[in-house]
Amino acid sequence: MLSKAKITFIISLQKKKTREEERLYVIEGDKLVREFLEAGVKVRMLIAKPEFLNSLHQVLKQGIPEIIPASFEDLKRISTLKTPHNALAVIEMPESKPDPSSLKNGLTVALDTVQDPGNLGTIIRAAAWFGIKNIYCSPDCVDVYNPKVIQASMGAILHVSVFYTDLRSFLETALNNKIKIFGALMDGESIYSYKLENKGIILLGNESKGISEELMPYVTDRIMIPKISDAQSGIDSLNVSMAASVIFSEFTRSRGRGM
C-alpha cells in the first residue's frame, strides 16, 4: 500500500528544491525503470504494479530499501503523466564530480542557459549516442532531474554526466589549459569545411538568445551549420537540440569515426 505520506513525498520531488535537499529524483516508465535497475543505480524506492514487480529478476530487487506494489490509481496519483506507466522509482543522485582531466581526452559539451526540458533531454540523448560523456550546464539551465528532461533523455542520463557550474570560470580554466572552445554561432564558419578536432568543448547557447555576451570572449573557434540558401526559408535557426545532434555528428564524422 502506498501511504498518504509517501504520495506527498514523491509528489514533492517534482520540485527542484526538494530534489536538491533530498538528493533524490523520480523516474517513470517500465523500460526506464528496468534500465536503471540493470545499470545498478541506487534505487531508494520502487513503486509498481504487482505484475511488473513479479516480472523482475530477484537480483534486480536486491538492495532496494522499499518496494511497494501499487494500483493504477496509486500510480496515477504520483505520476506527472496523464496516463501513468506501470513503474516509478525514486533514485539517489550520483555523487559524480567534474573531472577536469577529461577535457583533454575528448569532446565535452557546455550549455549556456538551455531552458527547455525537452531540449536538454534530447541533447543528453544525442551526447550518449555520439560518445560524449560530460555536459557542463550554466546554473540557469533547466534541472537535469526535471521529469520532462528524464523523459526526453530516454535513459541516456545513465551514460552522460551532467554538471552545473559557473561557465565563465569553467571556460577560463579550459582556455588556460589550451582547450579549444567551439561556439555554435549564427555567423561562424561552416562545420562542413572547418577543421574540427577530436577534443575540445562544444558551447551551445540559449534557445532564443544564443551564447551570452559574457561567454563570447572564451570562444576560440566559431562554428555554424550552414542554411541552404536557395531554400528561401525565413526560419532563423535550427532548434538547439537539432543543432547539437548535427554538430556532434559532424565532429564524429570528421574524426573518422563511425565509418
Place this chain on the structure above:
Amino acid sequence: MLSKAKITFIISLQKKKTREEERLYVIEGDKLVREFLEAGVKVRMLIAKPEFLNSLHQVLKQGIPEIIPASFEDLKRISTLKTPHNALAVIEMPESKPDPSSLKNGLTVALDTVQDPGNLGTIIRAAAWFGIKNIYCSPDCVDVYNPKVIQASMGAILHVSVFYTDLRSFLETALNNKIKIFGALMDGESIYSYKLENKGIILLGNESKGISEELMPYVTDRIMIPKISDAQSGIDSLNVSMAASVIFSEFTRSRGRGM
C-alpha cells in the same frame, strides 16, 4: 468583440475532422502570425490584442475578411496554450498538389507513421533549413495542421509542402522512375562513408517501430547514423527528428553544399 459562435468555431478547428471539412487551420503567436501575413498566405480571420493590430502595417491587413480585436481573456478561451499569445489567425489550407517531377530535382522526404507532433514539426523545420521542399507522409502520420506541429515547425511550413499519400504506391512510382530510396535503418551503412546523392527520397520510419515491413522492399539504399561504440550507451536509437536533422545535414555536406 469575439462572439460565442466564433469562439466555438475556432475551438472546433482543434479537431482534424473539422479542419479538413473547413479547409482551415489555426496558428498562434505574434511572430508566427506576422510571418504568415508577410508571406502573403490567405488569412480568413485575425484575432489579436488591439496593440498587435495597431502595430501591423496597413498592407498586411488588406484582404483579411475578419479582423477582430480581442482581450487576453478572449484569447485564452480560443488558445491551445496555457498562456495565450497576443495574436491568433485562421488560415486557409493551401491547394498545393504533389509534383512528381520534383522528385528528380533534389531531395524529398517520406515519413512512415511519424506520430509525435513535436517530431513532425521539428522535421519540417530541419527540412526548411536544409533546403528540402517536399515531405510525403503516410496517412497515419500526425496531421501537419495539428497545433503542436505548427508550434514546433516555427513557421517552416511556409517553406515546405507536406502531402499525405499512400507511401506504397508513391515509392513504387519513384522506383519505376529510377529514383533512389534511402531508408534510415538500424543496420544500414554508415552515412559517413556511404555515397549519398543529390537527389532521391529519404525514408524515415515510426518512432518505435522504424520503417514498416510493407515499405522495406522499396528501400534501394540502407543508411544509418553510427553510434559511437565506446559510449557503452544502452540507448537504442536517436529520436526520429534528431536522426532527420543529422541525415539532412550529411546529405547537404556530401553534396558539397554549405561550404
